[in-house]
Amino acid sequence: MQSYDIKQERRNDGATSSTRQRERRLTYPHVIEDVVVGLGDDVEMLATHLVEDKGPRVVYIWGMGGSGKTTLAKQIFNYKKVKCYFDCFAWVCISQQCDDTTVMKEIFMKLCSMSDEQRQGIANLSNEEIAERLCNFQRDRKCLVVLDDIWALDAWNSFKGGISMNEETESRILLTTRNREVASLARGNNFLYESRALSADEGWNLFRKIAISEVNDPNSQIYSKKEELGKSMLQHCVGLPLAIIVLAGLLARKDTIDEWKTVHKNVDVYIRRGTDLEQEYKGQNMKVLHGSWHLVMTTYHIA
Structure with missing residues (x-):
């Protein structure tokens, strides 16, 4: 404040x-x-x-x-x-x-x-x-x-x-x-x-359970492409559970690969915002947390 x-x-x-x-x-x-x-x-x-x-x-x-x-x-x-x-x-x-x-x-x-x-x-x-x-x-x-x-x-x-x-x-x-x-x-x-950051496998497991519907066949091309895009975006979350949950919750509402590509294209810009809050933790994680919420608010046009 x-x-x-x-x-x-x-x-x-x-x-x-x-x-x-x-x-x-x-x-x-x-x-x-x-x-x-x-x-x-x-x-x-x-x-x-x-x-x-x-x-x-x-x-x-x-x-x-x-x-x-x-x-x-x-x-x-x-x-x-x-x-x-x-x-x-x-x-x-x-x-x-x-x-x-x-x-x-x-x-x-x-x-x-x-x-x-x-x-x-x-x-x-x-x-x-x-x-x-x-x-x-x-x-x-x-x-x-x-x-x-x-x-x-x-x-x-x-x-x-x-x-x-x-x-x-x-x-x-x-x-x-x-x-x-x-x-x-x-x-x-x-x-x-x-509290520790999630490993790459743990982060993907959490992300997958929220973002990808169980009806998607793991052997399908759609699943493979979502996995590729999802793992790429997860790198910006640096294992922070809340950031992963927010990002996964956003993508859970998007069914098409084009929609996922749109989020993927902009995720880096949004996550790297919020530098005013970085001082409290003197690290990258606070940027991730603030940026994840900014991503959701911007996508859904929340004031």
Whole structure:
């Protein structure tokens, strides 16, 4: 918003555009992606860390936006080994301008089965009161708390008082972040996982499942040409899952080879745009992410 001099608008009820932005970013652990590629071994490894008796208290999943952090967290959250081990579960999305007291109350209410009256009582607690109750509850039970998309170090520090870090606790925290500072805290009895780019084969497998209809005969000339064009375009996605999904979703609506050729002809121009956002990650991947969305918006004439 600062880069493009965008002002924060307020609705009639006083809510800011950031509130609406957080509502659009909400993720739900029960909404599982139809196509998931290349995560099986990682899910097993991280799930094992979470259920170990002397395992890490906090597991950090770090990577740039669109690298599949939330998808991986969902797979772990719903993994049978994890579901059988923990007693209580909470999945909370963190906004860019999060309120620590609100976050802790949300975690506590999701971990506990409460009546409406009890929920009202929690809503009236102060920051110190909810932090103490939440911390004690995690010490007494085996809880898994997922904090999805922590943007800033200050946000994480603000509600750590409600997170049980006691050596004897069997509760665990799984968090996702795109922030290097937050990820740098993963030391001692914590574990850091860095999301990785998909290999060429994994990227093609993901792309193919979305972009090419199952009715296409793999031995046909149409399939062969789409494979040739698709693999060429995938080079611009540098293994970034979101970029692959966006590109594949666009091409899934295009049946003819001529339509695919049109996208192929312009994909490099669109993907190489978005240099204003490059500084955050100091790399090519942010260009890919921004460029992929630009490709979709331009093709469909979305304002």
